[in-house]
Amino acid sequence: MPSRRLSPRSRALLFLLIGVVLLAASRFIGELRTYQGAQVAVYMIAIASIILLTGYSGQISLGHGAIMAIGGYGAALSFTLWNFPFEIALLFGVLVGTVGGVLLGVAAARLSGPYLAGTTLALAVGLPTIADQFHVLGGEQGLNFDIGDPPHWVVRLGGSDFTQYKWFFWISTVVALIALWGITNLLHSSYGRNWRAGRNNAVAAGLAGIDVARGKVTAFAVSSALASLAGALFALLLGLVTPTAFPLSLSFAIVTGAVLAGVGNLTGSIVGGVVLVAIPEISGALTTHLGNSQKVSANLPGLVMSSLLILVVLFMPNGLRIRKFKK
Amino acid sequence: MFIDTLLIGVSSGAIYSLMALALVLVWRSTRVVNFAQSGQAVLSTYIGYEISARTHNYWISLPLAILAGAILGSLVDLLFMRLLLGRAKSGPIGEIAPVIATLGLLGLIQSFIGLIWGNAFLHYASPLSGKGFTFGSHTIPFSPQNLFIVIASAAVLAIFGIIFKYTDLGLALRAASFQPEIAQLAGIRVNRIRNIGWAFAGAAGAVAGAVITPTSTLSPNSLDLLFVSGFIAAVIGGLDSLVGAVVGGLVLGIGFSFILQYIGGSVTFLVGFIILMVVLLIRPRGIFGNKVSRRA
Numbered sequence: 128m129p130s131r132r133l134s135p136r137s138r139a140l141l142f143l144l145i146g147v148v149l150l151a152a153s154r155f156i157g158e159l160r161t162y163q164g165a166q167v168a169v170y171m172i173a174i175a176s177i178i179l180l181t182g183y184s185g186q187i188s189l190g191h192g193a194i195m196a197i198g199g200y201g202a203a204l205s206f207t208l209w210n211f212p213f214e215i216a217l218l219f220g221v222l223v224g225t226v227g228g229v230l231l232g233v234a235a236a237r238l239s240g241p242y243l244a245g246t247t248l249a250l251a252v253g254l255p256t257i258a259d260q261f262h263v264l265g266g267e268q269g270l271n272f273d274i275g276d277p278p279h280w281v282v283r284l285g286g287s288d289f290t291q292y293k294w295f296f297w298i299s300t301v302v303a304l305i306a307l308w309g310i311t312n313l314l315h316s317s318y319g320r321n322w323r324a325g326r327n328n329a330v331a332a333g334l335a336g337i338d339v340a341r342g343k344v345t346a347f348a349v350s351s352a353l354a355s356l357a358g359a360l361f362a363l364l365l366g367l368v369t370p371t372a373f374p375l376s377l378s379f380a381i382v383t384g385a386v387l388a389g390v391g392n393l394t395g396s397i398v399g400g401v402v403l404v405a406i407p408e409i410s411g412a413l414t415t416h417l418g419n420s421q422k423v424s425a426n427l428p429g430l431v432m433s434s435l436l437i438l439v440v441l442f443m444p445n446g447l448r449i450r451k452f453k454k
Numbered sequence: 455m456f457i458d459t460l461l462i463g464v465s466s467g468a469i470y471s472l473m474a475l476a477l478v479l480v481w482r483s484t485r486v487v488n489f490a491q492s493g494q495a496v497l498s499t500y501i502g503y504e505i506s507a508r509t510h511n512y513w514i515s516l517p518l519a520i521l522a523g524a525i526l527g528s529l530v531d532l533l534f535m536r537l538l539l540g541r542a543k544s545g546p547i548g549e550i551a552p553v554i555a556t557l558g559l560l561g562l563i564q565s566f567i568g569l570i571w572g573n574a575f576l577h578y579a580s581p582l583s584g585k586g587f588t589f590g591s592h593t594i595p596f597s598p599q600n601l602f603i604v605i606a607s608a609a610v611l612a613i614f615g616i617i618f619k620y621t622d623l624g625l626a627l628r629a630a631s632f633q634p635e636i637a638q639l640a641g642i643r644v645n646r647i648r649n650i651g652w653a654f655a656g657a658a659g660a661v662a663g664a665v666i667t668p669t670s671t672l673s674p675n676s677l678d679l680l681f682v683s684g685f686i687a688a689v690i691g692g693l694d695s696l697v698g699a700v701v702g703g704l705v706l707g708i709g710f711s712f713i714l715q716y717i718g719g720s721v722t723f724l725v726g727f728i729i730l731m732v733v734l735l736i737r738p739r740g741i742f743g744n745k746v747s748r749r750a
Contacts, residue, residue: 249685
């Protein structure tokens with residue numbers, strides 16, 4: 128990764144610099160693009176959760192959409208029920224999602240490849256139905272998570288034309304940068320080394336004194352924390368959570384994003400996030416060009432995405448980047 | 455009421471068995487869980503729908519849909535899986551590459567269907583009534599179409615059973631999945647046999663899609679949940695076992711039917727997930743799976 132040669136302090140400075148530049152840039156960007164920027168940031172966190180899980184710990188999840196739903200519901204519930212401020216609500220969502228991730232991770236550590244994929248897939252299908260069972264989760268209508276207008280100090284800082292979308296962009300960008308900074312440090316710590324060791328050769332890692340099973344559970348927990356954070360932010364961008372807001376296709380999309388970006392490297396999450404937002408946008412433009420057929424507009428993004436996914440798996444297992452995968 | 459629920463359970467269980475059978479056939483031949491199975495099944499069903507729409511005859515469309523499913527299964531193996539297994543063995547996504555690639559194939563097939571037929575719900579009608587049988591004044595939910603589902607599934611399962619047990623082809627299929635290298639040395643063309651396994655799986659999925667769809671509607675995603683049920687059923691029975699697939703499917707179908715009747719429809723898949731977890735954690739090789747650990 129590019130930050131490999133950086134010391135922790137200069138890495139922190141780099142992230143800070145990126146943040147300041149992005150926030151300053153948001154003044155000159157249109158509403159739609161700002162919202163898309165916020166989406167990219169959220170997808171980045173979600174994709175980073177898969178990269179961490181698959182690339183570093185060797186596990187797979189087709190159910191991270193469900194973990195995102197836990198995060199989103201946790202945040203929205205604490206926001207509407209107990210009137211938590213939204214910052215605390217986001218953290219609460221992460222807390223609930225992490226607990227869920229630990230429970231799932233304990234089971235996941237004992238499963239491999241297709242079994243884990245199928246099990247998490249069943250979770251992604253099954254979990255959203257809980258919302259219908261409990262009145263407190265709002266049923267089909269879901270829960271409100273409208274954080275309202277930006278507070279005064281932000282407006283003073285951002286200028287008088289500071290809109291809600293820009294506020295969303297600020298929140299998502301700052302949260303994403305903090306999260307990625309934390310994860311980069313974690314991956315460079317003994318945790319990250321142990322995960323990679325366990326992934327590359329479980330027996331050898333075990334002989335070297337690494338508790339591989341526990342490492343898998345921790346990796347799943349950290350990955351779930353990230354996914355639930357992404358879910359909480361996702362809910363914030365939507366302004367609400369519903370059972371249908373976290374469909375199976377979301378789980379597939381973030382896995383696709385991670386594979387396209389290359390699961391071997393955390394920096395790829397940026398590529399993945401941009402790709403997930405850009406493909407529907409580009410397909411939309413292309414559809415207009417092709418004469419606005421309903422069939423084309425509904426299916427072109429999926430077609431492009433799936434074709435890319437297959438091509439990448441077959442020909443570029445390191446993702447859409449030139450850098451070689453290193454063990 | 456109990457008998458009604460049981461009958462409906464057997465009918466949906468038969469479908470789960472077929473889907474599970476398709477997954478098991480592919481798993482035995484290639485050691486891959488084919489996540490594109492529901493996509494292949496739904497494409498075959500669309501082909502059946504198209505033929506039925508032109509000929510106005512369900513009974514012509516059904517065998518052609520099954521044939522299409524078999525051809526499709528064979529093509530997926532030839533054009534896609536061989537390339538994949540030849541290339542993506544190591545590297546960062548190593549052992550999960552087949553999962554990702556078959557998911558990609560699923561998306562590709564579904565968006566392809568959407569481009570051709572659109573995403574609206576279509577009706578693939580069968581001449582059999584979807585209304586339940588009536589005994590005197592009592593109408594049960596089990597319909598002639600349900601009866602046909604059970605008969606068709608039983609017929610497919612019986613045919614596969616006979617092929618596997620009593621024919622040379624079945625022996626070759628079993629040998630190729632048990633010990634590919636030794637089978638090769640014994641003169642079995644493992645690649646060709648493997649391809650036949652994929653074709654059988656595609657046909658089984660096509661039967662499932664073409665007989666269940668008349669009871670509801672057809673859309674690119676309409677068989678996705680069937681895949682999940684089929685997977686759960688296959689794991690309950692043991693991914694290696696054809697008998698297990700059938701038993702797992704029936705157990706799951708009847709179980710879901712009772713949950714639907716007495717608890718409520720929305721929790722069925724959550725219960726399915728819990729069953730899956732319990733089976734995988736307590737008896738990971740399933741009820742009928744062979745003794746080799748499947749975790750490694």
